[in-house]
Amino acid sequence: MTAPAPSLYLHATRSEIIELAAAEGHDADIPSNAGSIRPVVSRTSTRPRKTVDGQKDLSLSFGKDVEKGEENGSLSSVDEPEETEPNPDIVDFDGPEDPDNPLNWSNKKKWGMVSLISAITFLTPLASSMFAPGVPQVMAEFKSTNNMLAGFMVSVYVLGFAFGPLIIAPLSEMYGRLPLYHSCNFFFIVFTIAAAVASNMGQFITFRFFMGCFGGAPMVLGGGTIADLIPREQRGTAMAVWMMGPTIGPCVGPIIGGFLTVAKGWRWNFWFVAIVAGAFFIMSLILMSETSGTIILERKAKRLRAEIGNDKLVSKLDIGLTPTELFKLSIVRPTKMLFRSTICFAISLYVAITYAYLYILFTTFSVVFRDQYGWRGGTTGLSFLGLGIGSLIGQFVYIHYGNRTVTQHIERGDFKPEHRLYIMTVGGFFIPVGLFMYGWTVQAQTHFMAPQVATGIIGFGLLMTFMPAISYLVDVFTIHAASAMAASTVLRSLAAAFIPLSSQQMYGQLGYGWSNSLLGFIALALIPIPFLFIKYGERIRESSTVKL
Known part of the structure; x- marks a missing residue:
């Protein structure tokens, strides 16, 4: 196999990797399109070294004093390449013009995805408080006078934000962004419809909680997707638009919800969100593609191993951890x-x-x-x-x-x-x-x-x-x-x-x-x-x- 040409990110500096990792919503010792501050898989071995008791050595990820900024000596610098001779067993993007690299996609495709992600990121925070003006109607229909429940109906959504992203982020590192977008969007719609047809207070609050759990996905994944697609010099505008969703969405929602509640009743707040989310879901199935460089290169390596028959081929971004180890590391x-x-x-x-x-x-x-x-x-x-x-x-x-x-x-x-x-x-x-x-x-x-x-x-x-x-x-x-x-x-x-x-x-x-x-x-x-x-x-x- 011919050694791949250098990718756009081959010589990414430590600061660039940290910046991209923060945008992607994960730590910088977990691989991303720019690489990882943890040394990638050994150039002579595809797995981490073993300790005397046969366990994998994960010291590279656990020896860091995060507040003092001290290293344990095992983290190698990413500012300089580890070796000058490329290893033909390392699978990378095929040069700076590789069409598989998300940065090289057409502007129409890239900005279409950015627009869709920004819209979804605006919709899910908007749903957090959209039905707030309809709370008195909900209380009357469910025959409740408990003021504590009246408040909890609104705030339970943000409780879902606390727990959902803790699972979504590690799963996206294991399986890529696209499966998490699609699955979370689908379940967000399911539980929104469930809230719209809830027949008692317990059902309603439970469905609202799960709406929050799955609705947090675009806020976890959106920054990373934008960072995958847009070069640094153009990223500021896209990130600013994306960030406006969590800022103004919860405040605009009740304005829409107030008039919708009068016109159609409180349940139509949820039907409205479900309809719009459904439209976005269909659009995402058509327009969105996987942007995680880690997943793209892993798929490429898997395909080449099958085609060439070389079991030593491994992604440049492979750090040698199993999905289970990666999940535990993140959660x-x-x-x-x-x-x-x-x-x-x-x-x-x-x-x-x-x-x-x-x-x-x-x-x-x-x-x-x-x-x-x-x-x-x-x-x-x-x-x-x-x-x-x-x-x-x-x-x-x-x-x-x-x-x-x-x-x-x-x-x-x-x-x-x-x-x-x-x-x-x-x-x-x-x-x-x-x-x-x-x-x-x-x-x-x-x-x-x-x-x-x-x-x-x-x-x-x-x-x-x-x-x-x-x-x-x-x-x-x-x-x-x-x-x-x-x-x-x-x-x-x-x-x-x-x-x-x-x-x-x-x-x-x-x-x-x-x-x-x-x-x-x-x-x-x-x-x-x-x-x-x-x-x-x-x-x-x-x-x-x-x-x-």
């Missing part, structure tokens, strides 16, 4: 990092508390604006508009000013991850201000624009908190950034699912003014937290001993 890490890393737990807890505010608002907006302003029918969904606009503004402000601050430190040569948190200190002030303003303007029944502006301030502050935290975790944990972000996602999703359950009861006992003031005082007490991270974060990281 255990987030839990380890959450409970063994002080800085990961601390930043995740801070984000979880602030994220719970978002779902307290989601689960109470309809009731608040109905009782205090007499909003009925479709106009109830408009109560979410301020929060959505504020969140969108926060995203643009962070992208501009957050990146500018980091760039200045990088140019001076003194950058450290804590510099990502400077803009978080600003967000910390907006959240309590917005909560105080929202609570007392609603209590006093001032013009409805006052609480709308207040919720916009809250949304702005929340985005200025979430975005720096995500960037900070990527910079701190580098090769294991995806596991750190997964750990943070689990904690904040649990907080968003359970903390809002008592919000209706709290409003009933304390009133809107003092209830939101209580949340505001908690947010006020949290203002120093980002400053403490900035001052002591590096010291905490240096004193930690988290080995994976």
